[in-house]
Each structure stands twice: as structure tokens, then as C-alpha cells.
Amino acid sequence: MIRKTLKNPQAIVGLVLIIAVLLAAALAPLLAPHAPNETDLTKKFAEPCADYPLGADELGRCELSRLLYGSRASMSISLPVLLIIALLGLVLGTLSACGGKRLDAVLSFVCDTFIAFPQLVIAIAIIGILGSGARSVIVAIIVAMWAWFARMVRSYAMLEMGKDYVLAARLAGCGTAKLIFLHLIPNVLPQFIVYLSTGVASSIIMVSGFAFLGLGLGPETAEWGAMLNGARGTIYSHPEMLVYPGACILLAAAGFNLFGEALRDILEGEA
């Protein structure tokens, strides 16, 4: 499967974009020509030049440096979110599928409630409870998204539960915990990775959407959504400042989506 992935052009493009974003996030201090919040009012809306490759914003901050640091903000939230959601989803989803009828009913009900609940309300309330900052945004997105993952894992695990190998494992005296970790999770994993990759993409968009609404991350943060919100005042005079941050969100999200969807095509071709 790995070889097939490496031969798929769409997966390669996605992988290249993912690596580019991760590198930008990791090496931002080395790559950026300026500090992200270094203001120089004489350079207000400076034209692109050698020192300011993409020009400067309304406070004379280097646009390119802010974009690079923006990838850091985005990744440092989206990756932990997905890691925790992945664990939560796998454990709760498989538990729901094979932990007995009553547990399944309760977990399904909680999932249904969270899925029907407006995500934005959860996010604002949690950011309000925990205060601003990256950590509250992480918690907010986890609480808003976990139910979708748990439900997804549950539906795949349910399909697996009907198969003969599960019955064989049960007959051989396999306990529930062992069944979950040794049999169910490895079998659900391929589909789950697809979901995870597209999940990172939606998390990137969600983080910047919250920052755009001024939730969690302050307007001075070098984050793509916050930068969009800062640039909207100059939509007539400097529309290019609205274009760059969004393009970064698009590229980062597209990388994870292209990779995930290519993986899905490969998996479905095999099945």
C-alpha cells in the first residue's frame, strides 16, 4: 500500500504540501526575515522588496514572516487536536461497537447530542471558560469534533464486528480489551487514517475561522485567520493582504485533503 501511495501523483502533491507546511512551521525562525510582530511604521504597506518579499501590512510588519509563523500557529493547534481526537475516537468508537448494547446506546446518544449541537457555541463557551490562548482553542476544537470521529470509528467497527475473524477471536477466548486493541483497531486503521488526514484539513480551516471571528487567538497573533480579519479594513486599498493568508490556509488544507483522498482512492481500489 505504501508503494502504491508513492506512485499516486495526487498523494505525492499532497505529501509535498504537507511537508512544506510542516517545514515552514518548524523552521519559521530561520526562514523569516523579520520577527512576526516587529512593527516599523515607516514601512506601512511597503511594496514588496528584497527585505520585505511580500511587502508589509498596516502596522509595517513583514507579511512573509507573519505567514511563516502562521503555519506554526496553525500546526501547533491542529496536530495535537487530531492526535487526541484520534485516540478518543478510536477508544470510544470501538468500545461503543463491542462494549454491549447499553453502553452503545448511551455513547450513541451523547454523540448524537454533540453532533446536533452548534459547534460554534461549544467553541465560544469553552474559550470563554478557559480564557484565550492556543490551549483553549485545542480543547474547543476537540469538544466540537470528537463525536464525528467516534461515530465514524463505530460504524466501521460495527462492519468489522460482523466478520468471521471477530467471532473466531471471541471463540478463542479473547477479552473485550484484547479484541479492541489487537483486532478491531488494526482493521479500522486504514480508513481511519484517511479520515484523520481530511480531519487535519478541517481543523486548519476551523482554527483560522475561529481566529477570524476573534475567538481564542488575539488579533495581533501571527495566524492566518487573524491576519485576514486584520486586513479586511483595507479591502479597497490593499486587497492583496487579504489574498495571501487565505492562500496559505487553502494550500495547507489542500495538502492534507489531497493526501487523504488519494489514500481513500487507493484503499477503495483494493477493496
Add this chain to the structure above:
Amino acid sequence: MKRYISHRILMFFLVLAGVSVLSFALIGLFGRDPAEIIARRTNINASYEQIEAVRQSMGLDKPLPARYAAWIAGLFRGDVGISIYTFKPVMEDLAQCFPVSAALVGLSLAWVIIISVPVSLICARRPDGAADHFVRVASVVGMSFPTFWLGFLLLISFAVKRPIFTVLPAPGIKGYILPSFALSVPIFSGFIRVFRASLLKEMGSEYADFARARGLGRGRILTHHALRNALPPVVTMLCQYLGYLFAGGAVVENVFSLNGLGTYLVGCVASADSTSVATCAVIVAAIFVLANLAGDFVNRLLCPWTVRS
């Protein structure tokens, strides 16, 4: 079938109850004092006595469960009281912002259907053709578009550079064209992928082979045989979005300065307004669950043979 229906109806009310309890709990934990927010609105240096007076007059001195009970009673009377956020009756506020959201969601879904159905059919007509390859990549990129940024791009190109539309919303349907399109792009992109895959799956089935053996062309099999069978996953998805978009459009509403349900919700949460938040959340959740139910029933009508007990 009867058991199924009664189970779904029971779940409907359970989920609504869960959603309302969750709203009250979240706002209760929120830590902001609604009485203080109201008092400070008229007088920034409101004294402790003034805040307490507001608290008593608004009934905010009662414990959260008592306020929840009062809200439930109000909900059945059709009058849940006054919003802390706007100081107007919640129902009046809803009557104002609900039609905005409904128009936005309705038009977005219209875009989704208008664009995704023909495009998916073209893709499935010649899979692995040039058009199919292009659409497959384009749809993944489309799924990755942040809607608020797309909104700005549309505003820059069609309101700033070429003044066909206005930056502030125009009255009537014209003001909704750009926002609904921005909202629909990631949705119809995802739609095309699901619809195309579903169509191709049907085209690979035995009845399609049989139709082919009878001498029917691929185009005719596609529109007359496969289309209907390929609909259930798409109907399910459409109904899911119908419910999701009502509160999920806040960022787009913000870009286009529309005052819809999403924007109202953001304001209400910020004012620690538990009654308005719970009312909105219950309405949104009701639409969500009902839309899913409706999708289920439509699928049962479309393809009764796919239903498992």
C-alpha cells in the same frame, strides 16, 4: 417499521433535551455574569447594588436548574422571555435572523444541486477521461477552501474591482448570491466526490451490465437506471448539511455583514445569555435531526429495496 419510527421520535426528543441541558451547562460554566454585563451596559461603573438589582429584576438570582425549568415552561408557551444580548424578546430576534439564515442555506443548497448533479454525471459518463481527472483534483481543492476567504475573494472581484454587487448586503435576493455561493463551494466539491463514486458503483453493478447487453448507451443507463440508485448517499449528505449550515454560516455571515442565526448565536454566547442560546441551539438541533430523519425517509421512498430491518 413502527418500532423504528417510535425509536427515532424518542431519540429526537432525547437529543433536544440533551442539547438544551448542554447549552445551559456551558453558559453556566462560562463564568461571565449576565447581570453584570447588563448593568455595565448602561453604567460602566455599576455598583454592586445596581448589579444585584438587575439580577433580581431579570430573575437571574435563581439557581441554574430553576432558570432551566422556567425556560422549558416558556418554550411550550412560545415565549421564552427577553434576550440579554439585544434586550428584545428572543422570539422577535429569531423572527428577524431566522429568515436570513434560511435564505442563505436554501440558496447554498440550490447551488450545490445545480452544480454537482451535472458535473457528477459528466464525470461518470467517461470515468478517467480528461474532464473526470480535472474534476477529481479540482473538487479536492474546492473542499479545502475556507469559506470566509472565498467570500473576500468574491467581494474583491465582484464588488470592489467590478461593482456588480455591493460590499454591504443589498436588499432582496441579490445580496445572498455571493454569500451563498461562497458557502456552497466546499459542500458541492465534497458532493461531487460522493455522487461520482456512488454513480460509478451503480454503473458497475449487474443491472447496468444487463441494460448494456440490451443495447442501451452508457448515457441512457446513467440517467435512467443508475441515477436513482445512486441518490441515497447524496440525499443523506444534503440533509446533513441542511441542518449543519443553519448555525455553521457564522463566518460567512460575518464577511458579508449578514445578521443571521450564526451571528446572533455568537452575540448571545458572548453575553452569557443562556435562554437565547438554549432556544437557538434547540431550534438548530431540531432542524438538524429532522433533516436527517427526512433524508432517511426520502431514501426509503427512493430505494425501498435497500432498507435493512
